[in-house]
Amino acid sequence: MVEDTSSENLKKLVQLNNLSKKLNKPITIFDLETTTYNPYVKWMGVTEVGFITLYPDGRTKQTSALVNPERNIPPKVRELTGITNDDVRGKATWDKWKKRFHKIAKEHLVVGYNCASFDCIVVIRQNERYGLSDTKFSNVLDAM
Numbered sequence: 099m100v101e102d103t104s105s106e107n108l109k110k111l112v113q114l115n116n117l118s119k120k121l122n123k124p125i126t127i128f129d130l131e132t133t134t135y136n137p138y139v140k141w142m143g144v145t146e147v148g149f150i151t152l153y154p155d156g157r158t159k160q161t162s163a164l165v166n167p168e169r170n171i172p173p174k175v176r177e178l179t180g181i182t183n184d185d186v187r188g189k190a191t192w193d194k195w196k197k198r199f200h201k202i203a204k205e206h207l208v209v210g211y212n213c214a215s216f217d218c219i220v221v222i223r224q225n226e227r228y229g230l231s232d233t234k235f236s237n238v239l240d241a242m
Contacts, residue, residue, distance in 0.1 A: 118152045126151045126206040131179045137219040143167020145181045164189045192224045200233045207237040214240040
């Protein structure tokens, strides 16, 4: 028997939307694809951003974009993510995303899977790499 998770996912989004209203704070669920599995590697680059933000007034905004990591995407990562060097060529670099993620880190409740030990660290390190050195995540709910 195949379980229908779409109704369960919808219930979870409604619960998060209610939490956003209660906290009077946006909630952002995000995930990054990168060029490596280690967020501390200097040559790390982001290849894709994806996030949904739930606002206290009930609005929802979904964003997904490929990002030029300004470095080669290793074969194993290409195999895992399906994102190739050709896919990201000519796309915006992290410089386009740094201020948005800085604001999310500072003002939103951030929700994700393994985000505290990976995605949040990637954002901080990428922002440092692109000249924004004071990014700190104030509220993180990690499902891992």
